[in-house]
Amino acid sequence: MNISKIIIAGPCAAESKEQLFETAKGIFNTVYQNEYEPQNPNQKISDLKKTTGVVSSWNLDFFRCGIWKPRTNPKDFQGVGNIAFKWLKEIKEQFGFKICVEVASVEHVKFCLENNIDAIWIGARTTVNPFLVQTIADSVQNLPLTVLVKNPINPDINLWTGAIQRFKNVGIRNVIAIHRGFSVEHENVYRYAPCWEIPIAMKLKLSNIPIICDISHIAGNVPLQQTIAQTAMNYGFEGLMAEVHNAPETALSDRQQQLLPSQFVHLLQSINFAVQKNDADHALFIQRNLIKNIDIQISKLLSKRMEVVDEIATIKNKNALPALQPEQWKKVVTIYEKNALEDENYKQFLEDFLLLLHKSSLKRQR
Ligand code: PEP
Numbered sequence: 001m002n003i004s005k006i007i008i009a010g011p012c013a014a015e016s017k018e019q020l021f022e023t024a025k026g027i028f029n030t031v032y033q034n035e036y037e038p039q040n041p042n043q044k045i046s047d048l049k050k051t052t053g054v055v056s057s058w059n060l061d062f063f064r065c066g067i068w069k070p071r072t073n074p075k076d077f078q079g080v081g082n083i084a085f086k087w088l089k090e091i092k093e094q095f096g097f098k099i100c101v102e103v104a105s106v107e108h109v110k111f112c113l114e115n116n117i118d119a120i121w122i123g124a125r126t127t128v129n130p131f132l133v134q135t136i137a138d139s140v141q142n143l144p145l146t147v148l149v150k151n152p153i154n155p156d157i158n159l160w161t162g163a164i165q166r167f168k169n170v171g172i173r174n175v176i177a178i179h180r181g182f183s184v185e186h187e188n189v190y191r192y193a194p195c196w197e198i199p200i201a202m203k204l205k206l207s208n209i210p211i212i213c214d215i216s217h218i219a220g221n222v223p224l225q226q227t228i229a230q231t232a233m234n235y236g237f238e239g240l241m242a243e244v245h246n247a248p249e250t251a252l253s254d255r256q257q258q259l260l261p262s263q264f265v266h267l268l269q270s271i272n273f274a275v276q277k278n279d280a281d282h283a284l285f286i287q288r289n290l291i292k293n294i295d296i297q298i299s300k301l302l303s304k305r306m307e308v309v310d311e312i313a314t315i316k317n318k319n320a321l322p323a324l325q326p327e328q329w330k331k332v333v334t335i336y337e338k339n340a341l342e343d344e345n346y347k348q349f350l351e352d353f354l355l356l357l358h359k360s361s362l363k364r365q366r
C-alpha cells in the first residue's frame, strides 16, 4: 500500500555528526529496505537509490532535529547550536532529505534561512507566546518555507489557531499543524495528554490546514506510540512525526521516547492508513466528549448528593424528626424547575426524575 501521508522523523536533538549521519542512514536504509554503502567517498547515497531503482511505499518528507533545545532545566543539554548546520548540509546532500528544525526566535530563523533549511517548526513553548510568534512570522513573510506549528503546552485551541493564522497572514502557503499533546492537571498514562477533541476541533475549524501527530511527545515512551499513531490515522490526520535516534539509550535528550530506525519503520508497517473518518464523525466525537464530561460531573454530584442525604438522616434521627418534610421538598423542586428547559417533554422527564430522586432519598433516610 502506498502511504500518502506526511512523514517526519529524526532525532530529538542534533548531538554529533556521527549521530545525525547514522540516524539518517538507518532511516534511509529501512525506507528502501536495502543497505546502501557508497563505493567511494564521492558517491552519494541518494544517487545510489536512483540507479538501483528501489521504490518504497512511503517517503520521508522531512528529517527533523532540534539544534537549540527548549529545556525546562538549564542544567540539561541545550543543543549543539549552529555547528549542526554543517552536518545537516551533508545529510541533505547524501540522502536527499529535506530538513526541518525548531525555531524560537528571529535569530534562529535567520540562521536557518542562511543555511537553506527547508522547514521550520514552532515548538509548544513558543506557540503560547503571540508576540514571539508574530515576530517570527514577520521574519518569514512570503518565503517559500514550510512552517509547522505545534500546539501550545496548555489545552487552548485559540492560541494554536491564532499562531497558525499569523503565518497564513504573512503569506506562508504551507502551514502544517502538529499535535504534540498537552500538559493537564489530571493523571494520565501519557507524557502529554492527547486531548483528541482539541486537534479534531482544530481540523473542523481550519479544514485547509493539514495536521500531523507527534507520537513521541504524546507518549513519552516507546510502547504507547503505535496506538497513538493508529488513533491519529483513524481521525484522519494527514501525517506523523516521530523522534528517531540511532542509539536512543545514549541520547542527550528525550531518551525514553526515541525509536530506533527499525522500530520506526516497523511501526509504520503496522498501521492501517486506510481508515478515514468524515466531518460528521468528527462533529459527533466532539459532542460525545462534551456529554462524557457532563456525565462524569452528574454521576459524581449524584453520589455526593446521596452522601449529604445520609448526613441529614443522621441529624433527623438524633432529633426524632420525620423523614418526609413536604415544605422542604417543594424548595428542592423549585430549584430544578428554575433551571428547566422550556419544553414539555423535558418537564415530564424532570417530574419523573424528581419523583425517583425523592423516593430513593426517603428510602435512604428510613
Ligand atoms: C521537540 O520536538 O523536540 C520538542 C522540543 O517538542 P515540543 O515543543 O513539542 O516540546
Ligand code: MN
Binding pocket: 012, 013, 243, 253, 254
Ligand atoms: Mn524531544
